[in-house]
Amino acid sequence: MVSLSKSIFKAYDIRGIIGNTLDAGIARQIGHAFGAAALAKGERSVVIGRDGRLSGPELAAALAQGLQAAGVDVIDLGMVATPMVYFGTNALETKSGIMVTGSHNPPDYNGFKMVLAGEAIYGDAITGLYDSIAAGTLQSAAQPGGYRTHDIRAAYLERIIGDVKIARPIKIAVDCGNGVAGAFAGDLYRGMGCEVIELFCDVDGTFPNHHPDPAHPENLQDLIRCLEETDAEIGLAFDGDGDRLGIVTKDGQIIYPDRQMMLFAADVLSRNPGAQILYDVKCTRHLAPYIEKAGGTPLMYKTGHSLVKAKLKETGAPLGGEMSGHIFFKDRWYGFDDGLYAGARMLEILTKQQDPSALLNALPQSDSTPELHLHLKEGENFALMDKLRSDAKFPGNERIITIDGLRVEYADGFGLARSSNTTPVIVLRFEAETPAALARIQGQFRDVILTAKPDAQLPF
Incomplete structure (x- = not known):
């Protein structure tokens, strides 16, 4: 026991x-x-x-x-x-x-x-x-x-297939990493009219092929290879329980969820002009201007699927999303995170184009890092974050956002440090217009973290 x-x-x-x-x-x-x-x-x-x-x-x-x-x-x-x-x-x-x-x-x-x-x-x-x-x-x-x-299988699939319509037939590759999404993804997208190549869609709790987590590039290499070697136009990947979506283009580019959100926001705002669109502190700084250009009101919020769901309910926003891949549609759906449904909505948008990968690759982006983790002892992450918030000094006129950790906005990029709520780590992420700017921003964060904790083993 x-x-x-x-x-x-x-x-x-x-x-x-x-x-x-x-x-x-x-x-x-x-x-x-x-x-x-x-x-x-x-x-x-x-x-x-x-x-x-x-x-x-x-x-x-x-x-x-x-x-x-x-x-x-x-x-x-x-x-x-x-x-x-x-x-x-x-x-x-x-x-x-x-x-x-x-x-x-x-x-x-x-x-x-x-x-x-x-x-x-x-x-x-x-x-x-x-x-x-x-x-x-x-x-x-x-x-x-x-x-x-x-x-509930038939009711769930029918509800999506009855509402989300692709504009033309498309061949896609789907990688479920032997997670449970594999039991449903193929039937869902075939039901919508897609031709589907299935990778690791047999459910196996030992995950023998690769880890079911599309947030990490190493888990998308089989999907990238499949797109290279077949005539599939686009690749969808899911995490172990099917609530997060990853996307890969024909030429092997990974479209992270903060860029996926640009297309989802433009689509949702076409029916909900002026609405608030919610996104978490880890997302690209290109997302807010994209939402504004599409006629929406960007609202940055804390990371955490439960927190975003609660904020969505509070604000009445028709769409929310997180860098981790949780996408929440209240527009035509129920407001919960659903990777399979998000994949369907993405195919609805992409099939209006003759070249879906060109549309995805043209979305604004900068040099950026994935999530980086500074590993600490249990509880130390919260103490260090409190110290950084109170003591850290950044030179210049940067905008400092403290809704969840410390996000410092520069004219040419941003740096983020926030405490994970689930493991004893500080999560870091950086984005900039040039490699030199990225190095400069990381250097400033390195200085303030090492001032607060000289023995920190930084991941950058």
Whole structure:
């Protein structure tokens, strides 16, 4: 038996290592605590699903037992992509759901993404689940909740295929990295009228080919090679649970999500003129002017899929997106992050062009780094970030944005340092008009970080 550890209760979800910090016993307790929280909100039933990880069936079964012990009815969708659980909370008779998923983490990880009474829960709401388990006060209901299975596949695919239309036939390559999106992506895009080359679409929780995380270029090399060697026009890649999208052009260029957002924003603003478009602090500085040019109002916000979802609801914005690949459509969809749906919307835009790759490659860009990680001891990341915010001095008239960490805007680029909410790292990202400007901005960040922590092992 694994003992309960507060460390698995993260900012946006719950995540642990099987046999070390997470097992069936912990999953059952989490189900019981979530069930009690759902009942307190007037929710009588909860949708659950799981990704393709080997530990998924055991954890999902234990989670269901915990929910039922609380007196909540369980609707089990089986093996699905995370957005299909979110879809279930919109299409079925409940607004609460839990997805058993390790997302893009290594095979021995698993965890839970949660929606409670229509809200993506984060922060205090997640630590509240820990508190209620640790207090030992959870009561078993006199009448346990019921349990039934439900196949949501057809309703989910029909909802997308019925609304999103491609302008012409197109041949695409799809790489699912043996994640759960592979069970649905081919049928979805074929249903829309695409010809599909499938790469690693058989679900295998050991991820034998490459890691299912399109944020990292090394995981897109098979897709790049496929586009080079076949007549497919464009490549789509998905993370382990199907809520994030990666895109590769015919000539092997990776179109990161902050540039994808430019096309999505222009499309959404054509139907919602003047609307706010939400994006996180890690996104390119070219995105805001692109949104303004398309007639929208750019709104930079904190990183974190749960935080963006909550802000989307608060502002009524029809679109939000994160550099990590979570894209949230409220326009024609429900406001949750869905990589499969985002892929469909991108194909709708791209098929209006004879050369989709030319459209993507023409989007504004600068020299930039991927996410860089400064690894620290547990808790040290928050302390260092506080010190940087209070003490760091940047020469010149730079604009300093502190909504999430420290983003320093220069005339010719930006630098970002922010604390990860899920691991003990400072996330860094840099962008500039020239290699010399990039080196200058990195140099300034190097100076302020080493002033605050002389022994920091910088990743740049």
